[in-house]
Amino acid sequence: xxxxxxxxxxxxxxxxxxxxLYSCSEELGYREPSGASQGAPLPIKEATVKNYNGKATIxxxxxxxPTLLYVKAVYMVAGREVDVKxxxxxxxLVVEGFADENEHEVKLFTVNRQEVASEPVTVIVKPLExxxxxxxxSIEIRNAFGGYKLSAVNKTKSSVGVLIxxxxxxxxxxxxxxxxxxxxxxxxxxxxxxxxxxxxxxAITVRDRWGNLTDTIYRxxxxxxxxxxxxxxxxxxxxxxxxxxxxxxxxxxxxxxxRYGWPVMFTTLDANISKNPSVVTVDMGKEAKVSKVWIRPFxxxxxxxxxxxxxxxxxxxxxxxxxxxxxLDATWTxxxxxxxxxxxxxxxxxxxxSDVEAAKNGFFFEANLDAPKIRFLRIKCLKxxxxxxxxxxxxxxxxxxxx
Numbered sequence: 509x510x511x512x513x514x515x516x517x518x519x520x521x522x523x524x525x526x527x528x529l530y531s532c533s534e535e536l537g538y539r540e541p542s543g544a545s546q547g548a549p550l551p552i553k554e555a556t557v558k559n560y561n562g563k564a565t566i567x568x569x570x571x572x573x574p575t576l577l578y579v580k581a582v583y584m585v586a587g588r589e590v591d592v593k594x595x596x597x598x599x600x601l602v603v604e605g606f607a608d609e610n611e612h613e614v615k616l617f618t619v620n621r622q623e624v625a626s627e628p629v630t631v632i633v634k635p636l637e638x639x640x641x642x643x644x645x646s647i648e649i650r651n652a653f654g655g656y657k658l659s660a661v662n663k664t665k666s667s668v669g670v671l672i673x674x675x676x677x678x679x680x681x682x683x684x685x686x687x688x689x690x691x692x693x694x695x696x697x698x699x700x701x702x703x704x705x706x707x708x709x710x711a712i713t714v715r716d717r718w719g720n721l722t723d724t725i726y727r728x729x730x731x732x733x734x735x736x737x738x739x740x741x742x743x744x745x746x747x748x749x750x751x752x753x754x755x756x757x758x759x760x761x762x763x764x765x766x767r768y769g770w771p772v773m774f775t776t777l778d779a780n781i782s783k784n785p786s787v788v789t790v791d792m793g794k795e796a797k798v799s800k801v802w803i804r805p806f807x808x809x810x811x812x813x814x815x816x817x818x819x820x821x822x823x824x825x826x827x828x829x830x831x832x833x834x835x836l837d838a839t840w841t842x843x844x845x846x847x848x849x850x851x852x853x854x855x856x857x858x859x860x861x862s863d864v865e866a867a868k869n870g871f872f873f874e875a876n877l878d879a880p881k882i883r884f885l886r887i888k889c890l891k892x893x894x895x896x897x898x899x900x901x902x903x904x905x906x907x908x909x910x911x
Contacts, residue, residue: 547624548624548625548626548627549571549573549575549576549618549619549620549624549625549626550571550573550618550626551571551616551617551618551626551627551628551629552568552569552570552571552579552616552618552626552629553568553569553571553629554568554569555567555568555616555629555631556568557631557632557633557634559633559634559635559636560635560636561635561636561637561638561639561642561664561666562604562605562606562607562635562636562637562638562639562640562664562666562716563602563603563604563605563606563635564602564603564604564606564614564633564634564635565600565601565602566581566600566601566602566603566614566616566631566633567599567600568599568600568616568629569599570596570599570618571618573618573620575620575621575622576596576618576619576620576621577596577619577620577621577623578593578594578595578596578618578619579593579594579595579596579601579616579617579618579619580592580593580594580616580617580618580619580625581593581594581601581603581614581615581616581617582614582615582617582628583603583612583613583614583615583633584612584613585605585606585718585720586605586607586718586719586720590605590718596618603633605716605717605718605720606633606635606638607638607640607641607716607718607720607721608635608638609634609635609636609637609638610634611632611633611634612632612633612634612635613630613631613632614630614631614632614633615628615629615630616628616629616630616631617629638716638720639662639663639664639666639668639716640666640668640714640715640716640720640721640722641714641722642661642662642663642664643660643661643662643668643670643696643714643722644660644712644713644714644722644723644725646660646661647659647660647670647712647714647725648660649710649712649727649729650877651729651730651731651732652699652700652701652731652732652799652877653701653731653732653733653734653799653800653877653907653908653909654701654702654703654731654732654733654734654799655699655700655701655702655703655729655731656699656700656703656729656731657697657698657699657700658670658672658689658696658697658698658699658700659695659696659697659698660696661694661695661696662691662692662693662694662695662696663694664694665692665693665694666692666716667690667691667692667716667717668690668691668692668696668714668715668716669688669689669690669714669715669716670688670689670690670691670696670698670712670714671683671688671712671713671714671715672684672687672688672689672710672711672712673710673711673712673713673724674687674708674709674710674711675709681711687700687710701734703731704731705730705731705732705733706730706731707728707729707730708728708729708730708731709726709727709728710726710727710728710729711724711725711726712724712725712726712727713725732799732909733909733911734799734907734908734909735907735908735909735910736905736906736907737792737794737796737798737905737906737907737908737910738793738794738910739764739905739906741792741793741794742761742763742764742790742791742792742793743761743790743791743793744759744760744761744789744790744791745789745790745791745884746760746789747787747789747830747832747833747834748832748833748834749787749834749835750787750788750789750834751776751786751787751788751898751899752776753775753776757770757771757772757775758770758771758773758774758775758776758900759774760774760788760790761774762774762902763790763901763902763903763904764903764904764905766903768804768807768902768903769806769807769902770806770809773806773900773901773902773903774788774900774901774902774904775806775817775898775899775900775901776788776817776889776898776899776900783895783896783897784897785888785889785890785891785897786888786889786897786898786899787834787836787886787887787888787889788886788887788899789830789884789885789886790884790885790886790887790904791883791884792882792883792884792885792906793883794883794910795828795881795882795883795910796881796882796883796906796908796909796910797879797880797881797882797908797909797910798826798843798875798879798882798885798906798907798908799874799875799877799907799908799909800872800873800874800875800906800907800908801824801843801872801873801875801885801904801905801906801907802870802871802872802873802903802904802905802906802907803819803848803870803871803873803901803902803903803904804867804868804869804870804871804901804902804903804904805818805819805848805867805870805871805900805901805902806818806900806901806902807867807902808900810857812857812859813859813863813864813867813868814848814850814857814859814863814867814893815857815893815894816892816893816894816900817892817893817894817896817898817899817900818848818892818893818899818900819848819887819889819892819893819899819900819901820847820848820891820892820893821845821846821847821889821890821891822845822846822847822848822887822888822889822890822899823842823843823844823845823846823887823888823890824842824843824844824846824873824875824885824886824887824888825840825841825842825843825885825886825888826840826841826843826875826879826880826882826883826884826885826886827839827840827841827882827883827884827886828880828881828882828883828884830884836886836888840886841876841879841880841882842876842879843875843876843879843882844873844874844875844876846873848871850863851863851866870903870905875908885906887899887901
């Protein structure tokens, strides 16, 4: 016989189950969306347009409607319809991706929380010259040692691709992604090396992220011959004004002996001796048109590469017949001004593993392509990594055309 206590427990459980089922049926049943639509929302008002390169900003007045969610612009770009949305909290949006300077129709809608759109308001935009055309017009490509150098200006910092095309085996133009440049920087630069000295034909076009393409321009490139200048001919060529050497090592010829570290590298007097720039002169033993110089910095006693006498700001000079008085006069040609940078950009005496790896691999410094042939090379240290004028170089290599 069931006791009254047990019956009450069963009865309470049944009631709870009924309430649970009823609650679930309510949750699964149809519910009216919150903020039910009262029809299409009011459209935007007072639309004005400000045109820019390849785009336009549209300002407008948002209607006072608490159900609004966003404003949407619909227009055509590169043959397809695109839309841009802006929160109803702001009073403008940007339409972009235009490749020409023609008039374009843009339809603006307000959209409420039920995704119901208003009647469209049509505005006309007339963008200024698109960035891809500005980039194309600024492209310069010139022969370089072992390849070419390409440069262009991207004033608006737009995302662009400078596409380099070559002919395939079927004599059809196709994009070479290894040579093409994809960037959003304001200054575009690409250097290609390691090529033979045969003439090459290239086609170049510029594309933006919407798929718009410019016209195609055609350029021929003939790489300039380049090889390493034979270091067995190198010798020290001290001139008046050249920095004195230390007495127990660090001689000039330590720069081309294929050995690293103290005392088989080159260094001038102690870094704390003078703030005056130091100069060292090398006779390459043969005239050559120099393309670039490779320098491996010396790892100081501190264990750091970017410290003490390591070059930071310096110049390279060349001559075929230097003035014996040692002056950097008209008998010398500046090959370039340089900075040996710490790749990580870390402050002070901090060096990351990438800094150490880069220093061990050495750094290339390109010479002025318009400079004449030289035989004598001069390194002028303006300021080393401790802020003084002395310098050190672990290893030096010179590249160019000695023919």
